[in-house]
Amino acid sequence: MPLASRPGYLVRRLHQIHSAIFLEECQEFGITPVQYGLITTLLNNPGIDQVTLGGEVGIDRTNVADVLNRLSERGLVRRERSQTDRRSMVAFLTKEGEAVADKMYDSMRRAQDRFLAPLRPEFRAAFLAMVTELIEGNSKYSLPDSNSASGRRKSTADRDE
Amino acid sequence: MPLASRPGYLVRRLHQIHSAIFLEECQEFGITPVQYGLITTLLNNPGIDQVTLGGEVGIDRTNVADVLNRLSERGLVRRERSQTDRRSMVAFLTKEGEAVADKMYDSMRRAQDRFLAPLRPEFRAAFLAMVTELIEGNSKYSLPDSNSASGRRKSTADRDE
DNA sequence: CGATAAAGAGATGTATACTGAGTAATTAGG
């Protein structure tokens, strides 16, 4: 089975390529794809705790802490202990964080569009549907056990944009 | 644009999921997806130099050195200076390296199959074709400049398996 | 043939991603 026909290889390259395009398109902001995912989730769910945040964005709990650290060092995110459960840290966007989320939106959209551009337009929805199918069908592997527990709080609004 | 509809998010999750399945299926060998890609490429191209190797496997040249280091510490890979170009390092699988490549093959296949399982069988080829299309259409972002130069040697056989 | 440009490899630093161990706070059971 040649490398170029292995799903795993293809998916890794796809991820690599998207990261490169996103980073190029959003260069001026110095925000990575994962950081942007966290930022938009915080925008829609201010005061969310780190475990729930990781569940929403699809990253490991320790990684959430790492990324939030970098974002709060840059003044985009503010963290504090939860009032209701003092084990938890809850996170908010600062004013600057909200400004960055806003200013980056168009660049993010351009990155997504450029990534999908090689695919004939009529195939794009089908492609995304198949990817979603693969993610949902494999959902039990989608995140480590560390995040799986607990009552995955329903996200408040999902107005996104 | 909600997170779950962004191509970048979906592709990241897909990569995450495949890694988890591969790691689980190949647990007993302690070999990661990237390491296995390098090993099979070395199997088909013994004595390949590091830059060409990186081009074949789709990883950065410094990363090639890192991964080869780990593999040679475990006695799976042997490296030496090229006879023809003493700037280059060329790599070979050791006997143990070849044995591991052989023993892992079935586990790798199982990982790939499990990953694709949620997709209806008649869609799988179409999915892989679309992914390939996206990779080729975006090929200019597929690898950093550091690898792009030089005469990407034609791989000798590609008998793979 | 010697100066210099180009290429390859290495080291260093950043970011993502995950595991495992350990600590503190909360909840559940007896």
Added chain:
DNA sequence: CCTAATTACTCAGTATACATCTCTTTATCG
């Protein structure tokens, strides 16, 4: 109500991935 289990987080360690800078080797040009 006190102990045990669970949960949230942190810290340390490993691996991938990439950028950048330095050093050596090779190639080229005058």
